[in-house]
């Protein structure tokens with residue numbers, strides 16, 4: 001019998017057409033183990049977080065995203081690095097979702113990678129994201145770390161062309177799926 005489908009949701013922190021992070025997310029998805037589906041949650045048109053707006057009710061796209069996350073087995077972040085941290089658009093989405101009940105990052109296996117122009121390949125952004133997910137009780141995969149530096153030299157014709165990086169993306173996807181399976185098995189015995 002084939003194993004049940006694993007459902008992932010993904011966030012991309014760049015809205016740019018031709019974003020390297022979006023292309024890296026595509027490369028990640030293409031290398032996931034069979035039986036895994038991914039839905040990318042688009043966050044570009046969410047309002048800026050405002051507690052007064054929240055008091056009137058969460059915006060529809062935030063509610064929809066929460067429901068998708070609650071129905072998913074794991075979360076993926078393609079995180080660019082803006083001024084040594086995560087992009088504002090990604091932080092805004094995390095801030096909104098973090099105020100919801102149930103808080104949808106809690107307990108979810110999750111993975112992060114990123115591509116940047118600089119040599120550190122979003123390392124600083126990823127560590128900031130990891131820090132946020134400590135507070136939000138996400139179960140972030142520790143390794144492999146996938147930091148795609150000098151991004152303009154590693155993509156051509158819309159494809160990720162770096163073999164070492166592609167292997168790391170594949171390994172990260174396998175680690176995430178393994179973590180999801182372990183998490184599911186553990187939930188069943190409780």
Ligand SMILES: Cc1cc2nc3c(=O)[nH]c(=O)nc-3n(C[C@H](O)[C@H](O)[C@H](O)COP(=O)(O)O)c2cc1C
Pocket residue numbers: 014015016018019020021022080081082083084085115116117118119120121122151
């Ligand atoms: C506001 C802003 C801040 C940036 N800060 C950094 C940075 O701190 N480190 C870095 O390596 N690249 C930085 N960059 C360059 C980005 O890595 C580069 O634009 C990259 O292509 C963004 O990801 P994307 O291709 O997915 O849009 C910055 C770019 C912008 C627009």
